[in-house]
Amino acid sequence: MSLRWPEIVPPRAALAFAAGVVALAVAPWVLGLSPYSHNLVTLAFLMVSGALAWNWMGGFVGQVSFGHAAMFGLGGFVAARVLLAAPELPAPLAWIAGGLVAGLFALGAHPTLRLRGPYFSIATIGVGEAARLVFTYWEDFTGGSSGLSLPIDSDMKYRLYWWGLGLMALVAAASFLIRRSTLGLQLLAIKADVDAAADVGVSATFYQDLVFCLSGAVVGVSGGLWASYFSFIEPNDMFGFDRSIGFVLMTVIGGVGTVFGPVLGAIVFVLLRQFLLASYPQLYLGLYGLLLIFIILFEPLGLTGLLLRLSRPLRRWADRPAAAPSP
Amino acid sequence: MERFVDLAVSAILLAGLYATMAYGLGLIYGVLRVVNLAHGGVIMAGAYLGWVLHGSLGIDPYLSIPLVVLLSFGLGMAMYRVLVRHLPRGAAGGPASLLLLFGVWLVLRNVAYLLFTGNDQAIRTSYSTRSLLVLGTHVSVNRLAVLVIALVTPALLQLLLRHSHVGRAIRAVAQNADSCTLVGVDVERIYTLTFGIGTALAGLAGLLSATIFSFNPGFGSGELLKSFVVVVLGGLGSVLGTGVAALVLAVVEVFAILVLPSYLTSAVGFVMLVLVLVFRPGGLFGHRVLG
Numbered sequence: 001m002s003l004r005w006p007e008i009v010p011p012r013a014a015l016a017f018a019a020g021v022v023a024l025a026v027a028p029w030v031l032g033l034s035p036y037s038h039n040l041v042t043l044a045f046l047m048v049s050g051a052l053a054w055n056w057m058g059g060f061v062g063q064v065s066f067g068h069a070a071m072f073g074l075g076g077f078v079a080a081r082v083l084l085a086a087p088e089l090p091a092p093l094a095w096i097a098g099g100l101v102a103g104l105f106a107l108g109a110h111p112t113l114r115l116r117g118p119y120f121s122i123a124t125i126g127v128g129e130a131a132r133l134v135f136t137y138w139e140d141f142t143g144g145s146s147g148l149s150l151p152i153d154s155d156m157k158y159r160l161y162w163w164g165l166g167l168m169a170l171v172a173a174a175s176f177l178i179r180r181s182t183l184g185l186q187l188l189a190i191k192a193d194v195d196a197a198a199d200v201g202v203s204a205t206f207y208q209d210l211v212f213c214l215s216g217a218v219v220g221v222s223g224g225l226w227a228s229y230f231s232f233i234e235p236n237d238m239f240g241f242d243r244s245i246g247f248v249l250m251t252v253i254g255g256v257g258t259v260f261g262p263v264l265g266a267i268v269f270v271l272l273r274q275f276l277l278a279s280y281p282q283l284y285l286g287l288y289g290l291l292l293i294f295i296i297l298f299e300p301l302g303l304t305g306l307l308l309r310l311s312r313p314l315r316r317w318a319d320r321p322a323a324a325p326s327p
Numbered sequence: 328m329e330r331f332v333d334l335a336v337s338a339i340l341l342a343g344l345y346a347t348m349a350y351g352l353g354l355i356y357g358v359l360r361v362v363n364l365a366h367g368g369v370i371m372a373g374a375y376l377g378w379v380l381h382g383s384l385g386i387d388p389y390l391s392i393p394l395v396v397l398l399s400f401g402l403g404m405a406m407y408r409v410l411v412r413h414l415p416r417g418a419a420g421g422p423a424s425l426l427l428l429f430g431v432w433l434v435l436r437n438v439a440y441l442l443f444t445g446n447d448q449a450i451r452t453s454y455s456t457r458s459l460l461v462l463g464t465h466v467s468v469n470r471l472a473v474l475v476i477a478l479v480t481p482a483l484l485q486l487l488l489r490h491s492h493v494g495r496a497i498r499a500v501a502q503n504a505d506s507c508t509l510v511g512v513d514v515e516r517i518y519t520l521t522f523g524i525g526t527a528l529a530g531l532a533g534l535l536s537a538t539i540f541s542f543n544p545g546f547g548s549g550e551l552l553k554s555f556v557v558v559v560l561g562g563l564g565s566v567l568g569t570g571v572a573a574l575v576l577a578v579v580e581v582f583a584i585l586v587l588p589s590y591l592t593s594a595v596g597f598v599m600l601v602l603v604l605v606f607r608p609g610g611l612f613g614h615r616v617l618g
Binding site: 058062064111112114115117118119121122123125126127129130133134136137241245248252256282283284285286287288289290291292293296297300 | 362410413414422423425426427429430431432433434436437438440441548549552555559588590591593594597598600601604605
């Protein structure tokens with residue numbers, strides 16, 4: 001038996017992807033990133049991973065979750081507790097533990113998954129907010145409103161850039177593979193019509209559980225990395241509704257249901273947020289609200305849709321007949 | 328026993344407010360099949376409107392009811408004409424309308440923040456602290472007034488829906504919009520009116536809450552979720568069901584104080600929301616809300 005190159009992955013796409021990851025990996029040395037940019041790019045990696053994972057549920061399956069902060073926070077606090085209990089343990093194990101617990105928590109949300117559309121979304125608001133209150137109250141675990149401090153040195157903080165990049169690369173590759181595989185088609189079928197999907201043997205229950213669990217686990221891992229990066233976490237922030245909204249906004253801005261829309265959206269979101277919080281903190285929410293309204297009304301695929309629209313004339317120009325008669 | 332009566336009375340008073348919040352959300356969903364996520368934002372806007380009218384013009388919050396209702400009605404009609412009308416209908420419109428109205432909510436919150444800062448506000452009148460003796464417990468005048476208005480509102484709503492031409496048209500559109508076009512009902516006009524009425528009810532609920540609670544631009548998210556519990560639990564198209572569901576929610580929330588630490592009582596509503604959606608999606612009385 002020999003290993004074959006999977007048909008669903010075009011070699012050129014794989015090459016471009018590998019080149020991109022390598023370029024980002026060497027960027028801090030080649031470009032000599034300032035601490036400010038280093039910090040921003042690291043955060044962008046974590047947010048991109050989260051947005052990509054949110055998109056599996058919100059984009060591929062079409063179940064918009066307003067409660068992913070529950071998994072993000074849980075991943076963060078489990079990782080923090082593991083690191084506090086056993087500081088000599090390698091940090092990645094703690095992050096994985098956070099991801100596992102978050103994934104299990106998402107599986108526990110199984111009963112809500114039979115709800116569709118707005119009902120699922122509203123239920124996730126309930127789950128998210130209940131989680132925030134319960135974990136803020138559970139001081140033995142989360143330290144309550146005074147939060148937890150993690151034993152992270154500055155060296156580890158610096159190296160989190162590459163851990164974040166690794167997570168993002170993994171999740172991006174997974175997004176691409178899911179989209180291109182049979183699984184992606186099955187999810188698309190569920191999104192288009194649950195009953196019709198069931199008729200052809202695609203069980204919405206099973207695939208939603210699977211995707212929600214995976215999505216929750218990835219968001220949990222990124223929460224763990226986030227906790228390590230800031231070395232201080234507080235439940236009202238980690239479980240906050242604003243964080244859940246963030247995942248929604250990033251994906252919708254970039255292009256919901258597309259493979260690389262969430263990447264684009266998360267980068268724009270992080271940069272815009274940084275800019276707004278620095279210069280116009282009072283317009284922060286409203287601007288995102290307006291962006292959301294405009295995207296839904298005029299370009300439901302967000303920035304990806306905009307790029308596609310812009311590239312169409314360009315491509316037509318590139319594909320023009322070679323022997324155009326010259327005047 | 329005395330404590331029990333205290334709690335029961337405050338549960339009944341709270342139920343009136345919850346029911347008022349829920350009518351608007353239920354009406355809009357029933358007719359347009361759109362979950363109005365901006366509902367919480369409008370509740371917040373109603374609260375600030377009452378606060379401004381009382382603070383700068385000196386109008387008593389209960390006398391400003393017609394004005395607040397009218398302004399919210401206009402806001403709702405504008406929201407429908409400018410935004411909601413353009414959304415795809417049916418299954419495809421689900422997430423889109425949710426996200427769009429969520430965007431509206433964020434904008435409303437930001438506007439309130441810009442105009443009034445993030446500080447907590449409250450409407451204080453000369454009778455804010457006055458109370459009456461009911462069933463042996465002291466009940467604030469404000470809460471009683473809110474209960475009375477909460478009882479009058481559904482009666483008026485019922486009158487409108489059952490006995491007016493417009494109301495009949497609204498109910499007909501809720502049942503089958505296509506047939507309404509055939510018999511000459513201007514469906515778009517009915518949608519606009521319904522969205523306006525639903526929003527007006529949210530504004531009223533906001534004004535009423537403002538006389539009892541303090542509020543800030545973030546006010547309304549808990550109210551939105553509670554309205555949703557009441558709508559799902561009570562079933563659509565039943566004013567009585569809405570009232571009973573509001574009472575159930577209020578009783579559970581108020582009596583949770585006996586068994587839960589006070590900090591967690593606000594989580595009760597959220598947990599109930601999920602439980603109701605999962606176990607009783609058809610409502611208490613079997614009117615199926617979910618399509």
